[in-house]
Amino acid sequence: FLSLIDAASLSLLMPVLVRGLKERDSASKKWSAQIFGSTSMLVQDVETIKPYLKAVVPMLQAALTDPVAEVQREAAKAFGTLEQVLPEYSQQHGQPWLFGKLRNGELGEQLGASLALAEVLLKMDKARAAELMPEIELGATDERAGVRRGFLELLDTMPNAMKMDFVPFIKRLFPAMLMGITGDKDKDADAGLKASTSLVQRFGDLCPDLLYPAFEAVYAATLHGDSAEQRNRQQVVRDKAVMLLGKVVDKILEHKKFGQDLLSTD
Incomplete structure (x- = not known):
């Protein structure tokens, strides 16, 4: 589009997008979700798009569990766009549904919701995103394995989606990621x-100084357990934490110049 979209143009375009989202063909669903996101950014008045959300949003929600990864990604980005152009709608309708799927959904639903929430957090006001971090941390340390898995899936997607915007939350969230390690062979x-x-x-x-405190704290916290089962699990966490610390060292040494070692690498 080379210009803003008025209400009349939107009324012609939206039925086509709705039909595309209903198609079984993955390419049609991917393009429809993509065009919906672009359309939402280019409407003259964002209020004109609200009447169509009742039809479109459920189909975007369904697309989050599509077997084709590209369809999932485009649907997730559409939720991020809704957060950008209609933050109140996103907060009242989109986010509660997504967090609900993280807590209570099947694995496929949790994966889709985590992709969408990562995009929502990327587009969200930074202060509002910071307010959600305690809830995410609590979810990642929940006693219920299903809830914990959902929020850890979110923490898996957030760094790549948010990029450097995730840095302020590393100190808070990285320990929860490490403590969530189960040692599953898969x-x-x-x-x-x-x-x-x-x-x-x-x-x-990029910021190893923010990672080291979590490694130290988690290693110390898993030195003692009350039962054999707990001690075994803590041993797994320590082993994986040490392995990940080695990966941090490898990442740093990627920048090593001739004659440098780990301590002298810039």
Whole structure:
């Protein structure tokens, strides 16, 4: 589009997008979600798009669990765009639904909701995003394994979606990621390890000073356990934490110049 979209143009465009989101073809759903996001940014008056949300949003929600990753990503970005152009609607309708899926949804629903919430947090006012971090931290340390998994999946997606905007929250959230490690043989099933690895890969060489306190605190916190089962789990967390610390060292050494070592690398 080369100009803003008025209400009349929107009334012609939206039925086409709705039909595209209903199609079984993944390309149609991906393009429709993509165009909806662009359209939301270009309407002359954002109020004119509200009447269509009742039809569009449920289909975007369904697209978050689509088997095609590109459809999921575009649907997630559409939720981020809604946060940018209609923050009140997002706060009242979008975010409660997404957080609900993180807490109570199946694994596929949790994965889709985590992608969407990461995009929402990226577009959200920074002060408002900071207010949500305690809730995310509590969710990642919840006693219920299903709830904990959902929020750890969110923490896996946040670093790559938010990029440097995630830096202020590393000190608070990284310990929860490490403590969420389960040691599951299937790496994809260990949401804590996935989230921790994602963070280390993204920020290991950019701000290692923010990561070291979490490694130290988690290692100390897992030295003693009341039962054999707890001690075994804590041993797993320590082992994986040491492995991840090694990955931080590897990231730093990627910048090593001739004649330098770990301590002298810029």
